[in-house]
Amino acid sequence: MxxxxxxxIRSVRARWTSAVVAILGxxxxxxxxxxxxxxxRGFKATLVSSGSPDNAIVxxxxxxxxxxxxxxxxxxxxxxxxxxxxxxxxxxxxxxEVVVVVAFPLRSTGTDANVEVRGxxxxxxxxxxxxxxxxxxxxxxxxxxxVVGRNVAxxxxxxxxxxxxxxxxxxxxxxxxxxxxxxxxxxxxxxxxRVLNQTFKRPEDIFQSATVHLTSPDALNSxxxxxxxxxxxxxxxEREIDYYDKQSRALTTLIEILGGIVALVMGIGAxxxxxxxxxxxxxxxxxEIATMRALGFGAGSVVTSFIFEAxxxxxxxxxxxCLAVLPLNGFTTGAMxxxxxxxxxxxxxxxxxxxxxxxxxxxxxxxxxxVPPAIRAAIRPIAASLREL
Amino acid sequence: xxxxxxxTANLKRKKIRTVxxxxxxxxxxxxxxxxxxxxxxxxxxxxxxxxxRLFIINKVSIIQSLPLAYRDRLLxxxxxxxxxxxxxxxxxxxxPKNFIPFFAVDEESYRQMYPExxxxxxxxxxxxxxxxxxxxxxxxxxxxGWKIGDRIPIMGTIYPGNWEFNIxxxxxxxxxxxxxxxxxxxxxxxxESSPQKGAVGWYIVRIKNPDDAAKVAKSIDDEFAxxxxxxKTDTEKAFAASWVKQMGNIEFLILSIGAVVFFTLLLVTxxxxxxxxxxxxxxxxxxxxxxxxxxFVMVFVLAESLFLAFIGGGLGLLLAKGWSLMGDPxxxxxxxxxxPVKFMIAGILLALAVGTIAGILPAISAMRLRVVDxxxxx
Numbered sequence: 048m049x050x051x052x053x054x055x056i057r058s059v060r061a062r063w064t065s066a067v068v069a070i071l072g073x074x075x076x077x078x079x080x081x082x083x084x085x086x087x088r089g090f091k092a093t094l095v096s097s098g099s100p101d102n103a104i105v106x107x108x109x110x111x112x113x114x115x116x117x118x119x120x121x122x123x124x125x126x127x128x129x130x131x132x133x134x135x136x137x138x139x140x141x142x143x144e145v146v147v148v149v150a151f152p153l154r155s156t157g158t159d160a161n162v163e164v165r166g167x168x169x170x171x172x173x174x175x176x177x178x179x180x181x182x183x184x185x186x187x188x189x190x191x192x193x194v195v196g197r198n199v200a201x202x203x204x205x206x207x208x209x210x211x212x213x214x215x216x217x218x219x220x221x222x223x224x225x226x227x228x229x230x231x232x233x234x235x236x237x238x239x240x241r242v243l244n245q246t247f248k249r250p251e252d253i254f255q256s257a258t259v260h261l262t263s264p265d266a267l268n269s270x271x272x273x274x275x276x277x278x279x280x281x282x283x284x285e286r287e288i289d290y291y292d293k294q295s296r297a298l299t300t301l302i303e304i305l306g307g308i309v310a311l312v313m314g315i316g317a318x319x320x321x322x323x324x325x326x327x328x329x330x331x332x333x334x335e336i337a338t339m340r341a342l343g344f345g346a347g348s349v350v351t352s353f354i355f356e357a358x359x360x361x362x363x364x365x366x367x368x369c370l371a372v373l374p375l376n377g378f379t380t381g382a383m384x385x386x387x388x389x390x391x392x393x394x395x396x397x398x399x400x401x402x403x404x405x406x407x408x409x410x411x412x413x414x415x416x417x418v419p420p421a422i423r424a425a426i427r428p429i430a431a432s433l434r435e436l
Numbered sequence: 437x438x439x440x441x442x443x444t445a446n447l448k449r450k451k452i453r454t455v456x457x458x459x460x461x462x463x464x465x466x467x468x469x470x471x472x473x474x475x476x477x478x479x480x481x482x483x484x485x486x487x488x489r490l491f492i493i494n495k496v497s498i499i500q501s502l503p504l505a506y507r508d509r510l511l512x513x514x515x516x517x518x519x520x521x522x523x524x525x526x527x528x529x530x531x532p533k534n535f536i537p538f539f540a541v542d543e544e545s546y547r548q549m550y551p552e553x554x555x556x557x558x559x560x561x562x563x564x565x566x567x568x569x570x571x572x573x574x575x576x577x578x579x580x581g582w583k584i585g586d587r588i589p590i591m592g593t594i595y596p597g598n599w600e601f602n603i604x605x606x607x608x609x610x611x612x613x614x615x616x617x618x619x620x621x622x623x624x625x626x627x628e629s630s631p632q633k634g635a636v637g638w639y640i641v642r643i644k645n646p647d648d649a650a651k652v653a654k655s656i657d658d659e660f661a662x663x664x665x666x667x668k669t670d671t672e673k674a675f676a677a678s679w680v681k682q683m684g685n686i687e688f689l690i691l692s693i694g695a696v697v698f699f700t701l702l703l704v705t706x707x708x709x710x711x712x713x714x715x716x717x718x719x720x721x722x723x724x725x726x727x728x729x730x731x732f733v734m735v736f737v738l739a740e741s742l743f744l745a746f747i748g749g750g751l752g753l754l755l756a757k758g759w760s761l762m763g764d765p766x767x768x769x770x771x772x773x774x775x776p777v778k779f780m781i782a783g784i785l786l787a788l789a790v791g792t793i794a795g796i797l798p799a800i801s802a803m804r805l806r807v808v809d810x811x812x813x814x
Contacts, residue, residue, distance in 0.1 A: 065711070068703040110595040114499070115526060148497040150668070159668075160680040161497050215496055216664055247500075248664070289470040297535075305474055309693060312470065316463035318695070320704045323456040327711050330450075 050339065050348050055356040062331070065324045066235035066360055069416075072320035073364025073409050076313040077239075078371045082404045083306025084375075085375060085395040087299045090382060093393035094295035097230035098287030099177060100264040101133075105274065106256045112294065113146050113256045120252035122280055126259060131270035131418045133260045135173045140260035143174075145240050147247055148389050149214050151203040153381075160200060160381070160390040166240030166254075174260045180230060183223030185210050188239050191246070194223040196233035198392040202381070206236070215246045231291065234392045258287065298382060314412055317364075321416025327358055329424045336424050337432035346425040353421030354414065361413020365406040372397055372405075389399075443740060450712075454744070457708045461748020464757065464790075465783050467697050469756020471690045472779045476487050476613075479680045485672035487646040488517075489549070490653055492639040493675075495666035498524075502665050504620045504634035513659060515652040516641045520545035521628055523637035526593035527619075529580070536576055538590070538628035540637075549640055552614050559584065559605030567625055569604035573616030578605045595630060612774045640672070699788065705794035711743050713798040719800050721810030734803035741795025742788060749787025 059066045086196055098104075100268045105126055110116035118126075120143075126132070127139040134140065143264040145166040150159040172178060186192035195206050200221075205212050210221045227233045251303070261267060329336065337351060376397040384391050447454045455518055492510070494500035501523075510519045525538040543564060555571060563569040572582060582588065582603050590599045601621055609616050627633060642650050653669035657732070660667045671676070713720070728736075760775040 065707050068707040071703055072700045075700045079693050079696060107596070109591070109593075109596055111528070111532065115594045115596070148499045150495075150497045160678075199585045216666075247496075309467065309470065312463055314696060316460055316700070317468070318460045319456050319463060320700070323453060323460070323704060323708060326452055326456070327708075331711075400535065 050344055050352040052352075054356060054359055055352060055359060058328070058332070059356065059360060062328060063328055069321050069324035069360050070364040070367060072317040073361050073412055074367035074371060076310065076317040076412065077365045077368030077409050078404045079313055080306070080310040080408060081369065081372045081397060081401050082375060082395070083302060083310060084374065084401050085397045086380075086402070087127070087302040087306065088398065088401070089393045089396040090302070090391070091292070091295045091299050092396055093229060093391060094231050094291040094384070095288055096228065097232055098289070098291040099175065099312050100286065100288055101261045101266075102175065102287040103261055103267055103270060104256055104285050104287050104290045105259060105260045105282050106285075108281045110283065116255050118143065118254045118282070120254070121252060122282065123257050125272065125277065125279060126257050126282075127274045129270055131266035131273070131291075133262045136172060137170060139168060140174045141260075142170070142171045143240060143254040143256050145243050145249070145255050146267070147215070147243065149204065149236075153390075154204055155200055160203075161205065161383075162234070162236055163389040164236045164238065164243065166243030167237050168240060171258075174258055175227075175232075176260075177230070178225050178227045181224050181226040183221075185223055186238055187222075189242065190239070191217050191219045191242060192222045193219050193236050193238050195221055195236045196223050197224060197226050197377070198233040199236055200224050202234075202392055215243075216364065217246045229394065231391050231393075234381075235392065294384060298384065310408075314408070317412050318416045321357060321361065321413060322420065324360070325353065325417055325420035326423075328356075329353065329420050330435070332428060333424075333432045337429045339428070340429045340431065350418075350421045350427040353424055354417045357413045357417020358410055359413075361416070362406065363411045364413075365409025369402045369405050380391045439736065439795075443736070443743060446712075446716075446740060447743070452598055453708060453712070455562060456476070457705055457744050458748040458751070460704050461745055461787055461790075462752040463493065463698055464700075465749045465752025465787055466755045468694065468760075468783050469634060469753055469775055469779070470759065471694055471759050473756065473775050474782075475690050477773055479676075485676050486642075487649075487671070487673070488643050489672040490641050490643060490649065490656070490669050490713045491643065491672050491675040492656060492669045493565075493665050494638075495657075495668045498638065500665075501632070501635035501637060503666065506636070506639060506660070506665075509659065510639060510641055510656065513641075513652065513656055515643050515645070515648050515655070517644050518545060518548060518642045519639060520549040520641075521623070521639045522546060522634040523623060525595060525621075525637070527590040527599065528593060529588065529590055534580075534617050534767065537617060538621070540623040541620045542623050543620075546620070549642060552609055553607045554609065555607040556606050558671025563604035566602055566604055567622060568600060568602050570601035570619060570621040571605040571607055572619050574606055574608045575616040576619060577603070580619075582606075595626065597629070609757075613776070618757065633796060678733075698786070702790055702794055704707075705741065705744070705790065706797065709737070709795050709798045712740070713737060713802050717805065717810050720805055721807045724805065724807045725811070730803045733805070737799040737802045738792065738795045741799075742791040745787045745794075746784070749784050749791075753783045756783075 067358065104117060106113060106116035107118065123143045127141050131143060132139045135401050147164050148161045148317045151162050152158065153160045168174070171178070172185065180194070181197065185193070186194050199206050200208065206221055208221055208224055212219055212221070225237070239253065240254060244253075261270060261272070267284075267286055274280055274282055274284050340349065341344070348353050375395045377394050379392055383389070383390045454740070492501050492502070498510065507519055507521065520542050522542065523540040525540050527538045528534070529536060547553070547560070547721050559571070570588070574778055584603055584606065586603045588601045588603060590601060592599050607616065631674075641651060649671050653671070654668045657667050723733055724730070757775050759778065760773055
């Protein structure tokens with residue numbers, strides 16, 4: 048026969064001090080665990096959402112990122128005429144791009160951080176339809192004008208709409224702010240690629256990559272085959288999403304490994320806390336338990352009952368931990384993208400899946416912390432326990 | 437000391453509880469060590485930066501180069517003692533995950549600039565005599581099992597192509613926090629293969645008087661102002677610090693995790709000690725009845741908590757030390773992996789502080805215990 052669950056809930060209430068300790072232990076662990084995963088997911092999501100499934104990025108074969116790639120104007124012309132490239136009103140939707148990194152002072156710390164300045168084609172808004180202008184206007188081809196991502200405007204000093212600034216030996220004006228829907232482009236500054244090449248005294252007909260808008264996501268394979276089999280070219284074609292997924296890998300691995308170790312160690316600590324609480328609870332209650340056994344509850348029911356109690360405590364702890372990290376959702380922070388040495392702003396992402404993982408982790412800790420004490424409670428001889436104080 | 441037996445007897449009574457409480461301390465202090473190591477791994481560059489070295493990069497950003505001609509102009513700047521320069525060479529060995537910092541260096545001046553790195557004169561001479569030679573840090577050599585004389589193929593990413601290097605020397609460092617993961621090769625070789633001749637990644641200068649750092653930095657930047665290649669000069673420390681800040685707010689992350697852990701630990705031990713005292717009310721009353729003073733009883737309870745803290749904390753710190761000796765778990769992203777002694781001492785003090793705070797309330801209630809009440813309650 049099962050011991051009524053209300054017995055456990057009431058006993059948690061009666062011994063609330065030790066229960067609170069165990070609950071907080073579990074809550075802290077779950078909180079840190081979820082926060083770490085949310086950080087890694089947020090970073091990854093920010094970079095991955097920069098890519099879209101119907102875009103492809105063409106770069107030099109063997110390059111590891113745009114930073115060390117090169118595409119000539121002649122090659123870019125070949126790319127434009129390949130099958131699978133979508134066409135807009137002004138011809139094929141291809142944006143040949145150059146990237147330089149410029150240091151600007153962060154508002155928060157006053158120290159410099161690297162910002163990616165991307166020279167793009169005037170057609171870029173058609174190539175990347177997810178990017179929308181939210182204030183001001185788009186730059187005019189041929190002028191020293193900048194449009195800045197949403198995060199750039201409020202994270203850096205001197206990059207607000209209408210500001211003039213100097214870098215690379217030219218004076219630039221910020222004429223617009225764009226919204227890239229929370230992707231890494233929100234941490235970038237865009238301008239005309241030809242102007243950027245001139246300002247930085249780079250050869251005029253060499254770009255670093257070309258982003259191509261495809262007619263459909265399925266067109267990638269034929270597009271890729273056409274380019275890679277062309278003897279005039281020595282290029283690599285990647286779906287934009289895959290390119291950014293690779294970019295995020297170094298940092299997410301770092302966070303996941305370190306976060307995993309920290310959560311594991313904290314988890315062991317929380318299991319110790321839970322064991323301690325359950326053992327004390329059982330020692331204090333040895334008479335009660337013996338009485339129940341004497342009344343006819345079997346050893347199995349006692350074990351089930353105590354495991355339930357441990358799970359109950361762990362569940363409250365887990366839920367509390369989840370609640371505690373919920374406000375982190377959307378909290379923006381910044382980190383370095385190791386591939387491009389530039390600073391990317393991103394938000395913590397606390398998803399329902401992560402919360403679920405957190406609760407499961409809590410229940411697991413409760414189970415590990417509850418089983419040995421429960422077994423101990425069940426196998427103690429009844430007569431001895433009743434006689435004991 | 438003669439009461440030590442009583443103390444240990446008390447601890448042995450509830451073995452599981454003692455083990456678990458010590459276990460909580462072990463875990464917490466291990467985590468403390470881990471956080472200190474990780475923090476250090478991110479910010480070590482700041483701690484080891486030389487006070488008399490200035491770092492000069494292109495004002496636009498570090499990936500823009502500076503002309504080679506600046507070397508002589510820098511040497512002529514008042515307050516500057518010596519100058520060296522270097523370039524970042526992105527390279528892949530076997531797998532992109534194997535991160536190695538490759539530097540093309542101006543050999544002699546670079547060696548003089550960083551006296552903390554030691555290399556045999558013979559090995560150095562061999563390196564200087566081989567155009568394809570390279571010198572690697574001891575840590576990197578050990579990681580990939582490289583020996584002197586090995587030929588290492590590297591795929592260049594910034595400077596494309598397949599590069600081959602002969603390992604001619606392995607450098608070491610005395611202090612454990614020094615970076616022995618670098619890979620140096622001849623700057624001239626890089627320059628010869630590069631389409632842009634005379635492009636230097638960054639300059640490092642040693643100044644005569646560290647107190648003049650700000651003044652010299654300003655005069656360097658003024659010297660090159662309004663040229664096509666403007667500079668940004670900072671002390672090595674400031675440069676490293678701004679690099680760390682860009683990595684993200686590691687400090688805040690670590691402090692908040694640490695705070696959560698210690699708060700939890702405090703609760704767990706405080707609770708255990710409270711239970712232990714409650715269980716032993718009668719015994720403590722007997723102790724008092726046979727003539728032990730109130731203070732003695734208080735110190736006795738406190739000593740038990742401190743004992744647990746010391747054993748558990750010490751064990752946790754030793755484990756952390758052992759873990760740090762195993763090396764970087766991320767495959768080269770964090771080259772400095774080391775647990776300084778001063779933080780071990782701080783850790784043990786922290787454990788004792790937690791032990792005191794956790795034990796003080798039960799100890800005071802034990803001290804205030806009235807013998808008559810306590811004996812009657814049972």
